[in-house]
Amino acid sequence: MQPADRQGLALSGASARAAELYCEALGAYHCYSGEPFPLLRSALADSPDFVMAHVLKAYMTLVGSDPKVRAMGLGAVAATDGLAATAREAGHVAAIQAIAAGEFQAAGRILEDVSIAFPHDVLALQAGQQMDFLTGDNRMLRDRIARALPAWSEGMPDHHAILGLHAFGLEETGQYARAEASGRRAIELQPRNGWAQHAVAHVLEMQDRRAEGVRWMRENAPDWTPESFFAIHNWWHLALFHLGLGDIDEVLRLYDGPIYGEGSTMAFDMVDASALLWRLKLHNVEVGDRWARLADNYALHPHGQYAFDDVHAMLALVGAGRDAEAETTVATLRAVAAGTGENTGITREVGLPIAEAVQAFGQGRYGVAVERLRTVRNRAARFGGSHAQRDIIDLTLIAAAGLAGETDLERALLAERAAALPLT
Template sequence: MRTTDQFGYDLNIASTDALPHWNSAIHAFLAHGKETPIHLERALELAPGFALGHACRGLFCLLLGRRELLAPARECHDIATRSLHQSEHSDRETAVVHALGDWLSGWPSRCADRLDAALKAYPRDALLLKLVHAVRFVLGDSTGMRASIESAFPAYNETHPFYGYVLGCRAFALEETGDYRAAETSGRAGLEHARDDAWGLHAVAHVHDMTGRSDDGVKWLESRPDGWAHCNNFGFHVWWHLALMYLDQGHTDKALALYDSEIRRERTDDYRDISNAASLLVRLEIEGVNVGARWEELALLSDKRAEDGCNVFADLHYLLALLNGGRRMSAERLINGLRTRSSDTGDIGLVSRNAGVSAGLGLEQYRKGNYASAFHLLSSSRQNLHMIGGSHAQRDVFERLTIDAALRAGLFEDAEGLIKDRERFRGAPDNFGAQRLETCDTMRRTSMIMLDERLRAVPA
């Protein structure tokens, strides 16, 4: 049965009863709501041949980056493909099904390009917009993310039912491409239209992080405690942002308390939850905080995911947990997996080859205390590290480790260069960088004293 969806486009869905559940699933997806899968499954129960619904379910599975979800994603693709052959579907619906096939073939980049092409033809489809936004986020393609949303944005205004969420996506794309003022304006405006737009709320928190305004960031998040209460595990990530603000302020006790009470409230093995936890523990340890036995829980879960190989961003965070949790053999398995996949065709091979292997080996050397080697390996992956996906704030843990490795190796000039480069990239200094610049200055003065011939007991 063909009908018109909430965006004004043709939709092939067999049951009118399924349509409200489909609309609710889209709304929940845009809001990062925990009800998303419930609404989607209900729509598919009522319309079991719903091609677009099955294709989206398959993409949702792949976005979770778990090996065991590859089979359900393939099943979704098979059902959706059969449906395309059995009845007439629009180019938009067909494109999403084929985009799922692109990713299953090892090319999420082609998936994103196909979705973008569909978005150009159907710009008011906020689901398409959010899907390509999510895929390009996984690819670390901030430039593509911004180009995608800017091309569609003229089709949106206050009359669109999801205008606020689109503003939130635009805010994040602007932030990731360094346009901080416009990003903050867009994120704040989005919340005026969609109070539950956790993505836009978190985009503004990113601006505070990148511009060294942790005091403003704490106020922003603490004044909106209900802003992400409706979320799926994305809510843990917003708590993570608050913990980063506390850490920048020097309140390591508050950051650690948030780790226990919110960030790891549900001890899942979702790679996004593991990355929140592992990266925060690393940051705390760099600041000299004893995190106790917290690594053990993460290492146990990461051990079971060490051979997933679905997402290099996930792999590197699993590796952090394994190395710091003392599971060296599992860490070696994971690194060997990165090496093996580096020869593969497809996007995962490209990312493993250009960033994953060198970064993984650098993390291993850092944990072994071979700081000069760690610095050189981590530095060699810096230029391509965006390819692993995630945000600048998430990948900053690797920047901090690289800087710390340089300092521990006595390479204060290299560390100083990295710190200043990081500051230029971010747009403003933060306390981490300022404190390490002071350390570099102390090391330089110490070096000059040691080279002063007048202070030698015996002339050289």
């Protein structure tokens, strides 16, 4: 009998033992916790032609990684060449090939079709939602999961993962009550589900329920922190709650501890560090040499490959006072904007104007920063991230308007922001 995953989907090229190891690794990936890599290594040592083990390795290493880890992902993509695969598995192979080429929208479309044909394929849903996140497709963040819901019910293996994914999609489309309920139910089923934990944190952030947010994150910390490769982002959410409460000392303690105490070179982690330091800058908080350390790590990454990361690199370079490096990065983005490829249009329409605004802000040209950000902010979702992450655009615009002496605009933006919060 051919081995299968927990949903009964066939696993080509796997022994029974390798399939068991893969399922354990996949379960960890659904929670963003545990140690999936050793499990995958063991599965592939046992069954080198196990196509879905290579696929999972690729999903875990191609995006948001430093160059060395990305190289592992490219190796995993190459390893799938010529391997026997079912139609479902072939869809996954096509998706990782698209991701490797930087074609995230294409990968998302491929995975959309896989999920339509195989609604029990949790990996296709999870990886597909990641593509939606990277391309700022809020509707698909929700709807690719919603399409699969009729095939799922309480008690099925990994149901918590579906609930957590749906919770985040609901939150990003403003359905906060449903999102919170789905996320909390996912945590009841699997307390280690870091994605569901974060989905509820997003709801509390968007509704300005900051004291509740602190409690939510701290009470559940023993579950979502151990062996988690998503913990830094969840600690970042806790720091945002403390920042909103004015507890700057705790924000700095979190930054120097779990957020960036170890100085990760992973792109996802660096984005959180950069965004948090910039928020502190907008609060006129001196952060010492923290900017310099982060900027040093950004120097290890090539720029011009993903606009969202490039903007956060600019925050770090400007925060560290690295004017020459910031100018080089802007020049790189201008060259990208004149080229071809998926990232080209996003850089031209969103990434480059924001990078220019950040540079202008650092140079004290606040009127230029205002002009650039006003032009781009209503289409900024195109370059990915969440509402909470892209909020840095509005925060910078408000600060720039005030520093530029555009008091009427500043007042209007603050009124707009207040009106968006829930009534109390």
